[in-house]
Amino acid sequence: MIPKYRKQFNQDFSQEKYSLLKEYLKQKSGLEPGFRISESPIFLTKDFEAKLISASESIIDQIKTLSPDLLQKAIPDNCRVPNDTNKPHFFTIDFGICKNNNGEIEPQLIELQAFPSLYAFQKIFEDSFCEIYPFLSEIRNNMSQENFKNHLNDLIVGDENPENVILLEIYPEKQKTQIDFIFTEKLLGIKTVCLTKIKKNGKKLYYEYDGNLIEIKRIYNRVIFDELDRIPDLKTEFDFREDVDVKWITHPNWFFKISKFLLPLLEHQFVPKSYFLHEFPENENLENFVLKPLFSFAGSGVNLNPTKEITDAIEDKQNYILQRKVNYEPVFEDINGDFSKGEIRLLYIWHENDERPILLENLARMTKADMVNVDFNKKDAIWIGSSNAFFAQE
Template sequence: MIPKYRKQFNQEFSEEKYQQLKDILKQKSGIEPSFRISESPMILTKAFKEKLLDTSESIISQIKGLPAETLQKAIPENCRVPNDTDQPHFFTIDFGICKSANGEIEPQLIELQAFPSLYAFQKVFEDTFCEVYPFLSEISNTMPHEDFKQYLKDLIVGDENPENVILLEIFPEKQKTAIDFALTEQLLGIKTVCLTKVKKEGKKLYYEKNGQLLEIKRIYNRVIFDELDRIPNLKTEFDFREEVDVKWITHPNWFFKISKFLLPLLKHQFVPKSYFLHEFPENEKLEDFVLKPLFSFAGSGVNLNPTKETTDTIEDKENYILQRKVNYEPVFEDINGDFSKAEIRLLYIWKENEDHPILLENLGRMTKAAMVNVDFNKKDAIWIGSSNAFFGEG
C-alpha cells in the first residue's frame, strides 16, 4: 500500500533471506515455528493506522459502557469461573483490510477477544524482519524492547517471584503457538506448565520444578476453557470452576465476555452489521452474511455461505451470529505480481485499575484463500501466513 517500501522489499527479497528470517526465529526461540511464516511484512499507511485506532477507541468506549450483567450473559453456565475481575488484562481486536464502495482501503471489524495472543513472538518477529531487511526499521514500532518487556512483566508477573507465576496451557508442546511460549519464558522468566501437571492441595495450586513443588500465585492463562470438555479422558487435579488462591491473568470468564457475543451490540462505520441467529430479521438476505459460532477459535465452524437449510438445523441459535460479509481487498503484491489479502490484529494490554488499554504490538495474517487461515491456502502460494504490520507515510 506504500509503493516506495513495497518496491524496496520486493527488490530485496530472496528465498535465502526468507530462510534467514525463519532461521533467526528458530535460533532466538529454540523452536521451529509450527505455523507458516509469511515471506513478507504488511506495509500500511499511517492514515490506515489512524482508521484502525479510531475504530478501536470507539469499540473500547462502547464496551466500557455496557452493563456488567450484559457481559455476564455471554458466559455459559458450565464455564463460569469464580473471582471474576472488573476488566480483562488483554484485549485483541481483528480487522479485515477491505475496500469501501468509493474505492478507499478501510478496516472492517472481524472479531475481538480478551484472550492473550502471540505477544512475545510478534515483538521478536518484528525485530527479526528489521534484522533481515534493515530499511524496515524506519517504519517499525517505536516502543523500545525494554519498555515492551516491562509492560508485560508488570502485567503478568506483577510483584510476584517469576517462579510462582506460570504460563498455563493444555499439552503446550503440541500447540501451534509453542514458539510464543518459549519466547515468553525467556522474556519473563516464567515456566510453561501443562494443566495436567498442576497439583492441588486445599485451595492452593502447585507445579513441580527440579523435583520441588512450587506454589502457583499467578496464572498467565492460555487454556481455552470450553475446549477442555472435548479432550477425551482428560485427567486433572484442578478444575477451573473451583475456588482457588490464584490470580488469573486474564480471568477465563473474559474469553466469553469479549467475543463474537458483542458484535451485534457494536455500532461503527467499520463494524459490519451482525445479528444473533435467533434474531435475524426477515428483511435481510442470508447470502449477504457469514455464519459464526459464538465460541469457536481459529476460524473453526465458520460458514461463509450459509443457507436456510443450514440455519434451520441449528437448535441453539442463540449461540451463533450472522455477520455481514466484507470484501477483503488483495493489496499486498508479491514478487510474481500476484496479490494477498490480510487481517490485522491489534494487541492491547489492560492494566488493572487503569481506564484504558495500551497498544503493544500487532499481528498480521496474510492469505490468497477465501478465509484468512493458512490451512486453506494452496501449498505453493507465497506471501501467506503469519506476518507483522509496519506503518509509514504514503
C-alpha cells in the same frame, strides 16, 4: 499500500533471506514455528492506521458502557469461573483490510477477544524482519523492547517472584503456538506448565520443578476453557470452576465476555452489521452474511455461505451470529505480481488501574484463500501466513 516500501522490499527479497528469517526465529527459540511464516510483512499507510485506531477507540468506549450483568450473560453456566475481575488484562481486535463501495481501502472489524495472542512472538518477529531488511527499522513500532518487556512483566508477573507465575496451557508441546510460550519464558522468566501437571492442595495450586513443589500465585492463562470438554480422557487435579488462591491473567470469564457475543451490540462505520442467529430479521438476505459460532477458535465452524437449511437445523441459535460479509481486497503485491489479502490484529494490554488499554504490538495474517487463517492457505503459494504490519511514519 505504501508503494515505496513495497517496492523496496520486493526488490530486496530472496528465498535465501526468507530462509534466514525462519532460521532467526528457530535460533532464538530453539524450534520451528508451528505455523506458516509469511515471506513478507504488510505495509499500511498513516491514514489506514488512523482508521484502525479510531475504530478501536470507539469499540473500547462502547464496551466500557456495557453493564457487568449484560457481559455475564455471555458466559455459559458450565464455564463460569469464580473470582471474576473488573477488566480483561488482554484485549485483541481483528480487522480485515477491505475495499468499500467507493473503492477506498478501509478496515472492517472481524472479531475481538479478551485473550492473549502471540505477544512475545510478534515482538521477536518484528525484530527479525528488521535485522534481515534494515530499512524496515525506519517504520518499526516505536515501543522499545525495554518498555514492551516492562508492560508485560507488570501485567503478568506483577509483584510476585517469577517462579510463582506460570503460563498455563493444555499439552503445550503440541500447540502450534509453542514458539510464543518459549519467547514468553525467556522474556519474563516464568515456566510453561501443562494443566494435567497442576497439583492441588486445598485452595492452593502447585507445579513440580526439580523435584520440588512450587506454589502458583499467578496464572498467565492460555487454555481455551470450553475446548477442554472435547479432549477425551482428560485427567486433571484442578478444575477451572473451583475457587482457588490464584490470580488469573486474564480471567477465563473474559474469553466469553469479549467475543463475537458483542458484535451485534457494536456500531461504527468500520463494524459490519451483525445479528444473533435467533434475531436475524426477515428483511435481510442470508447470502450477504457469514455464519459464525460465538465461541470458536482459529476459524473453526465458520460458514462463508450459509443457507436457510443450515441455519434452520441449528438448535442453539443463540450461540451463533450472522455477520455481514466484507470484501477483503488483495492489495499486497508479491514478487510475481500476484496479490494477497490481509488481516491485522491489534494487541492491547489493560492494566487493572488504567482507564484504557495500551496498544503494544500487532499481528498480521496474509492469504490468497477465501479464509484469512494460516490453516486455509495453499501449500505452494507465497506471501501467505503469519506476518507483521509496518506503518508509514508520515
